Amino acid sequence: MKLGAHVSVAGGLHNAVSWALEIEADTFQMFSKNQRQWIAKPLTEEEITAFRKPLEKTKLGPLMIHGSYLINMGSPDETKGKRAQTAFLEEYNRCEDLGVEYLNFHPGSHTHPKKDMRDDKVVREEALERIATLMNKTIDETKGYKSKLVIENAAGQGTNVGIKFEEIRHIIDRIDDKKRIGVCIDTQHSWASGYDWRNNFSNVWDDFEDIVGMEYLVGLHLNDSKSDLGSRVDRHENLGVGKMGKRTFKSFMTEDRLKHLPAYLETPGGPEMWKPEIAVLRKLAEE
Numbered sequence: 001m002k003l004g005a006h007v008s009v010a011g012g013l014h015n016a017v018s019w020a021l022e023i024e025a026d027t028f029q030m031f032s033k034n035q036r037q038w039i040a041k042p043l044t045e046e047e048i049t050a051f052r053k054p055l056e057k058t059k060l061g062p063l064m065i066h067g068s069y070l071i072n073m074g075s076p077d078e079t080k081g082k083r084a085q086t087a088f089l090e091e092y093n094r095c096e097d098l099g100v101e102y103l104n105f106h107p108g109s110h111t112h113p114k115k116d117m118r119d120d121k122v123v124r125e126e127a128l129e130r131i132a133t134l135m136n137k138t139i140d141e142t143k144g145y146k147s148k149l150v151i152e153n154a155a156g157q158g159t160n161v162g163i164k165f166e167e168i169r170h171i172i173d174r175i176d177d178k179k180r181i182g183v184c185i186d187t188q189h190s191w192a193s194g195y196d197w198r199n200n201f202s203n204v205w206d207d208f209e210d211i212v213g214m215e216y217l218v219g220l221h222l223n224d225s226k227s228d229l230g231s232r233v234d235r236h237e238n239l240g241v242g243k244m245g246k247r248t249f250k251s252f253m254t255e256d257r258l259k260h261l262p263a264y265l266e267t268p269g270g271p272e273m274w275k276p277e278i279a280v281l282r283k284l285a286e287e
Contacts, residue, residue, distance in 0.1 A: 001252075001253060001258060001259055001260075001261055001262070001263050001281075001285065002026035002027045002061075002062075002261070002262040002263070003025060003026050003027070003222075003262075003263055003265075003278045003281055003282065004020060004023075004025035004026055004027035004028040004029065004060075004262065004263070004264050004265070004278075005020075005023060005025060005028060005029070005264055005265035005266070005267075005271075005274040005277075005278070006028070006029040006030065006066060006264055006265065006266050007019035007020055007023070007025075007028045007029070007030055007271075008030075008270075009030050009031055009032075012047070012050060012051075013030070013032065013047060013050070013051045013098070014050040014051045014054055016028055016030040016051075017051070017054045017055050017058065017060065018054075019271060020058075020060055021058065021060075022271055022275070023271050023274045023275040023278060024275060024278060024279070025060070025274075025278060026059075026060065026262070027060055027061055027062060027063060027064075027262045027264070028060060028063060028064075028264070029063070029064040029065070029066055029104070029264040029266075030063075030064075030065060030066070031065065031066055031068075032065045032091060032094040032095065032098065032100075033068075033091075033094065035066070035068045035069050035070075036068070036069070036070065037068070037070075038068070038070055038083065038087050039086075039087060039090060040090070040094075042093075043094055043097050043098070048097055048098060051098055052098065052099055055099075061101065061262075062101040062102065062218075062219075062262050063100045063101055063102070064100065064101070064102040064103075064104050064150070064184070064219060064262070064264060065091065065094070065095045065098070065100050065102065065103050065104065066104050066105075067088065067091050067103060067104060067105035067106070068087060068091065069106070070084075070087065071084045071087050071088050071091070071105060071106075071108070072084050072108040072109055072111070073085060073088060073107070073108045073130060073131045073134040073135070074107060074108030074109050074110055074111070074127035074128070074130055074131050074161055075108065075109070075110075075111055075127075075130070076110065076111065076112075076126070076127070076130070077111075081130060081134060084108070084134065085134040085137060085138060088105065088134065088138055089138050089141060089142070091103055091105075092138060092142060092145065092147065092149065093142075095147045096142070096145045096146065096147045100147060101146075101147060101148065101218075102147065102148050102150045102182065102184070102218060102219065103147055103148070103149055103150060104150040104152050104184050104219075105149070105150070105151070105152060106152055106154055106160070106162070107128070107131050107151055107152075107154060107160075107161055107162030107167075107168075107171065108127060108130075108131055108160075108161060108162070109127070109158055109159040109160050109161060110123050110124055110126065110127035110159045110161055111159050112159055118158075118159055124161050124167065125170065127159075127161045128161055128162070128167055128170045128171055128174075129174065131161070131162075131171055132170075132171045132174035132175060133174075135149060135171070135175060135181070136174070136175060136176050139175070139176065139177050139180050140176075145180070148180060148181060148182045148218060149180060149181050149182070150181070150182040150183065150184045150218055150219070151168055151171060151172075151181065151182070151183050151184070152183075152184045152185075152186055152189070152221070153165075153168060153183075153184075153185055153186055153189050153190055153193070154189055154193070154234075155186075155188065155189040155192040155193055155232060155233065155234035156189075156192060156193040156232030157232055157233060157234050163189070163193040163232070164193065164194075165207060165208055165211040165212050166211055168183060168211075168212055169211050169212050172212065172216065178216075181216070182216055182217070182218035182219075183212060183216045183217050183218065184217075184218060184219045184220065184221060185208070185217065185219075185220055185221070186220075186221035186223060186266075187220065187221065187222055187223050187224075187225075187244065187248075187252070188221070188223035188224065188225040188227075188234070188235070188236050188237075188242075188244075189221075189234060190204075191225045191227075191229055191243070191244055192225060192227050192228075192229075192230070192231050192232055192233055192234060192235075193230070193232060194229065194230040196229055197244055197248050197251070197252075198229075198243075198244050198245055198247075198248050201248065201251045201255075202255075205255065205257060209257075214257060217261065218261070218262075219261055219262045219263065219264065220252070220258065220261055220262075220263040220264070221263070221264055221265075221266050222239065222249065222252060222263045222264070222265055222266075222267075222281070223236040223237070223239075223265070223266050223267055224236070224237040224238060224239050224240065224241055224242030224243070224244045224245075224248075224249075224267065225237055225242045225243045225244055226242055226243070227243070228243060229243065236266055236267055236268060237267065237268065238267045238268055238269060238273055238277065239265075239267060239277050239280065239281070240280070246280075246284075249281065249284060250284040250287065253281055253282075253284045253285040254284070254285060254287075263281075265277055265278070
C-alpha cells in the first residue's frame, strides 16, 4: 500500500511536494485552493509548472485533491445546486491542469429542515439523484479528462447522504461514464456510520465488494475515530489511539484486496505525527 497524508499547500501548491517528502510518504492528498472559498483565480502556467516540475523528480503518487467542503450537489435549491456544480467543475479543471489523478469529494446533504426526515428514504434518494445529475453534467463538460471523480463516504452528520454502501452504489448506477469515477473509503466515516472495522473487518469488505464493487475503489483515508461506532459523528483520531484501535489498522495493511491502493492520513497533529504514523503502518504491513 502506498502511504501518505493530507499535506499543506500554504505558500503555494508546490509546497505539498516538499511536505510529502519530509514525512517520507509515497503519495499525498491536498487542497487545490482555499477549501473555504467558492471560486479561486484560475491557475497560472507558472503555478502549474511550479507544482509539476518538482513532482516529476519524485516517485510520489497517485495523488488526490480533496474538494471544497462548501460544495453540496445534493441541495434541493436549484440556485445552490448550480453554484455547487460550478465550483465542482472548477475544482475538476484544477485537478486536470495539475495532472492529479483523483478529485475526492463529499457527496453532499439533502438539507431537509425537519429532523424526523433525516433518514427518510425518498428524501435521501432524491438528493442522490441530484448529485448524480450534476456529476454527469460535469463529466459531459470535460470530455477527454483523465482525472477521476472520487466519491468519499460520509460519516452521517446532519443530513449527509452517501453514508452507506447502498447510497454510493445508487449514485454510481446513474453515472453515464463509469470509467470516470471512483470511490474512496474513509475509515472513520464508515465506522461512524456503523461499519464495524474492529470486529467485522472482512465481512465489511465483502459487503462493499457485493454492493459497490472493488473495481471502483481507488483509495483510502486512514483515520482512527474519537467517536463511537454508529455515532454519525465525524471526529478523526490518531491511529491506534481512538475507538478502532491499532489492530484494526494492521488489518487494513495486510488485506490483500487493498495492497495496491494509495492511503492518505487525515489524522490530527500534522507532519510531526504523520511521519511516525506512516512508519508504524509500514511495520504493521510486515508483521
